[in-house]
Amino acid sequence: MPYASQSLTRFCFVFLGAKFVPEEDNFLQRHVAFFDRNKDGIVYPSETFQGFRAIGCGYLLSAFASLFINMGLSSKTRPGKGFSLSFPIEVKNIHLAKHGSDSGVYDKNGRFVESKFEEIFAKHSKTHPDALTNKELKQLLNSNKEANDRKGAIAAFTEWKILYYLCKDKNGLLHKDTVRAVYDGSLFEKLEKQKASKKHA
Numbered sequence: 001m002p003y004a005s006q007s008l009t010r011f012c013f014v015f016l017g018a019k020f021v022p023e024e025d026n027f028l029q030r031h032v033a034f035f036d037r038n039k040d041g042i043v044y045p046s047e048t049f050q051g052f053r054a055i056g057c058g059y060l061l062s063a064f065a066s067l068f069i070n071m072g073l074s075s076k077t078r079p080g081k082g083f084s085l086s087f088p089i090e091v092k093n094i095h096l097a098k099h100g101s102d103s104g105v106y107d108k109n110g111r112f113v114e115s116k117f118e119e120i121f122a123k124h125s126k127t128h129p130d131a132l133t134n135k136e137l138k139q140l141l142n143s144n145k146e147a148n149d150r151k152g153a154i155a156a157f158t159e160w161k162i163l164y165y166l167c168k169d170k171n172g173l174l175h176k177d178t179v180r181a182v183y184d185g186s187l188f189e190k191l192e193k194q195k196a197s198k199k200h201a
Contacts, residue, residue: 020091027184028110032094034188043089045070055191056166068158072151073097100152101145105183112183121176131173137164166191 020041022029035043035051045066052062070087076097077090089097095110104116120132124140127133132140137160145153167178167187181187 022091025112026095026110027112028094028098028106029091031183031185031188032089032091034185036091041091043070043091045087048089051188054195055188056195057162061162065162072155099155100149101156102152103140103144103156117180117183120179125176128173130176131169132179133174134164134168134172137161137174 019039020033020036022033024030032043033039035048037047037050048066048069049062052065053059057065070089073089073094074087075083077093078084078088079093079096095106095108098106098108098110103120105113105120107113120140121130123143124136125132126136141153141157141160144156163179163182164174167182168174178187181190
């Protein structure tokens with residue numbers, strides 16, 4: 001039964017009150033878990049949309065992201081299971097959806113690789129030691145491109161450009177501490193709180 005595991009997960013969440021908790025040292029799980037709005041271990045397109053809206057993205061960008069991300073990652077995180085039109089992403093298996101042409105900061109299991117993170121700024125932050133300009137970001141993306149990996153290059157471009165759009169400072173700089181925070185998901189929580197405080201100000 002292809003949906004037995006997913007149904008069991010939903011049962012535990014709804015009737016037993018169980019919540020999915022990402023592994024502490026698995027930064028990729030923590031990154032994605034922000035978008036699991038009800039903490040059941042599964043991210044649906046509606047939750048991806050809600051997550052992007054929560055961090056300050058507009059309706060169109062949020063709608064695009066929810067379709068692009070869930071349609072692209074769902075089947076990869078559900079090995080051995082049938083196709084689902086609801087495009088769920090299983091957070092515990094998110095490492096299976098790692099794309100190519102990336103920075104390598106997440107290893108094959110989704111854990112944070114400090115040396116690869118430092119390498120980003122050692123190689124590309126020439127104008128400011130702890131920040132990237134838009135031009136330097138383009139150089140980073142170009143240097144990470146792998147041959148015959150159009151999908152991975154598009155995914156990397158989309159991720160970094162959204163981050164730059166949301167988090168660059170008034171001088172157009174994307175700071176190192178901001179980039180680090182996006183890898184473990186803590187940036188999303190910060191942006192959500194900032195948006196909420198502005199709304200109630």
